[in-house]
Ligand SMILES: Nc1ncnc2c1ncn2[C@@H]1O[C@H](COP(=O)(O)OP(=O)(O)OP(=O)(O)O)[C@@H](O)[C@H]1O
């Protein structure tokens with residue numbers, strides 16, 4: 001196989017090769033019917049059913065590759081796009097709804113090293129993998145210089161080891177931070193996984209098709225289909241509860257007094273919506289998962 005020749009006509013799509021985002025990205029690709037086989041130790045996989053090649057890269061490098069145009073599309077964290085200063089060079093095509101966490105300033109919670117206000121850290125020692133974002137954050141807080149040191153992982157150990165007065169790191173559940181005796185004292189950034197695109201992509205149709213498919217998978221995960229019957233006279237109230245993405249679908253029933261309603265509703269709100277439908281006299285309320293969709 002001549003890999004270089006095989007890549008020349010394909011859209012290059014970068015996907016995290018490991019870490020927190022990897023598995024969720026593989027699920028998205030499967031949902032979008034992107035078919036490929038990744039050979040052992042190969043970081044490039046040709047897609048069988050689309051003119052696309054997947055490039056498996058560390059999440060931390062993907063924003064730069066997309067920004068500089070080496071690959072056309074990519075999935076990474078918003079934190080990485082900001083940290084590598086690519087936000088002006090890439091377009092955010094979609095927010096993907098996973099990999100949600102916060103980049104925060106964390107300091108010892110108890111003992112002689114305890115810090116409770118971020119202002120008390122000005123001029124002190126910060127350890128982080130996010131040196132750009134941390135430098136910007138502390139420079140905006142105060143003009144006096146704060147020392148920012150890079151470490152590549154296990155950042156949370158830096159305070160206990162005497163390397164730092166605080167760290168700037170990602171927090172999701174807060175478990176890692178609590179286990180290290182730290183607490184969050186300021187938020188630097190909210191982040192989640194995003195699909196990014198180089199704005200100069202030549203063949204936009206393949207990129208558009210992939211983006212629409214991935215958007216369909218994400219939407220299908222966020223919504224369910226809610227079907228119910230109600231009195232025709234209650235339709236205005238029912239439509240307010242389930243307005244749908246565009247409008248609810250209304251079907252007539254043999255009984256002229258009643259209608260059947262079908263509407264997409266957010267999965268996170270479905271229990272509340274069913275309660276409210278019941279209150280206005282709706283019956284036979286059924287909820288279905290959506291396998292896939294285009295919106
Ligand atoms: N605890 C977390 N919860 C949710 N998302 C996270 C969390 N940690 C990291 N992320 C997201 O995943 C991205 C990649 O981080 P991750 O630590 O998985 O990468 P990695 O360094 O390539 O993997 P590994 O840590 O396995 O070496 C981060 O930039 C962030 O956007």
Ligand SMILES: O=P(O)(O)OC[C@H]1O[C@H](OP(=O)(O)OP(=O)(O)O)[C@H](O)[C@@H]1O
Nearest residue numbers: 153154169170171172173174175176177
């Ligand atoms: O709030 P939590 O749910 O505990 O998650 C936060 C932890 O997750 C990330 O690290 P990861 O586990 O990916 O390992 P790393 O330190 O090697 O990057 C991050 O750097 C924190 O250490």
